[in-house]
């Protein structure tokens with residue numbers, strides 16, 4: 249799968265990663281599904297795995313699914329805590345789960361970003377964190393920050409990457425956040441490429457899809473996001489081997505032309 253440099257981190261990462269929200273929140277008896285998906289993903293070149301302490305059991309399930317393959321993965325997880333002490337407790341647990349290092353540690357919904365930034369920077373200097381990021385879904389989501397606050401945080405120079413929603417129905421970030429990320433050379437990871445699967449419910453006219461150069465809605469949506477030159481990695485979530493392989497294939501396909509992109513916007517927007 250082709251890669252793209254994650255902004256100023258200088259790391260080249262394959263363009264399709266794996267989200268874990270809901271899909272990896274599995275009871276102990278079904279964790280084998282996550283092991284199978286993670287093995288398949290790694291064997292087909294996926295490196296970025298995105299999780300969070302608040303995704304139910306997902307963070308632990310991901311860690312156990314990676315097992316001895318931890319070093320082949322680029323683990324992106326998050327902190328959601330009001331105080332540095334609470335944030336540190338989450339981080340210490342993550343160090344236990346992921347062999348003493350988190351590759352990308354993101355502040356979930358920007359919660360407490362000012363109070364966490366100093367200790368996170370120290371941990372990055374120590375090498376227990378590879379890169380620092382911020383995630384933003386929508387203004388005040390779950391008591392978190394706004395897009396204006398995200399811009400402010402991005403400009404501090406502390407953070408290396410942002411994770412934002414982008415699909416033909418959620419395009420607000422195109423106006424200011426994506427241009428700013430490019431100006432500051434920050435990595436951009438896309439959450440919700442299928443709008444939680446909501447964009448996959450209705451089958452568009454296959455002829456119109458084919459005119460846009462795509463065979464499947466999921467392929468169209470992933471290629472649509474990845475054809476934005478400011479986007480580095482997309483994070484579709486799946487627990488289905490067939491869907492995972494389809495998503496990887498979409499990440500290996502050619503970028504869409506402007507005309508194809510417009511057609512897909514019209515089909516799904």
Ligand SMILES: NC(=O)c1ccc[n+]([C@@H]2O[C@H](COP(=O)([O-])OP(=O)(O)OC[C@H]3O[C@@H](n4cnc5c(N)ncnc54)[C@H](OP(=O)(O)O)[C@@H]3O)[C@@H](O)[C@H]2O)c1
Nearest residue numbers: 267268269383439440441442443444445466484485486487
């Ligand atoms: N930081 C934040 O605030 C935040 C918020 C939302 C999401 N995220 C991150 O972004 C990731 C992705 O977002 P999301 O989980 O909301 O949803 P999503 O990736 O937009 O959609 C996931 C849904 O699409 C289905 N799917 C995946 N590939 C498919 C394919 N090729 N064909 C058909 N169906 C397919 C999945 O079901 P199957 O398992 O059946 O494939 C699942 O129901 C999350 O898991 C999380 O890591 C972060």
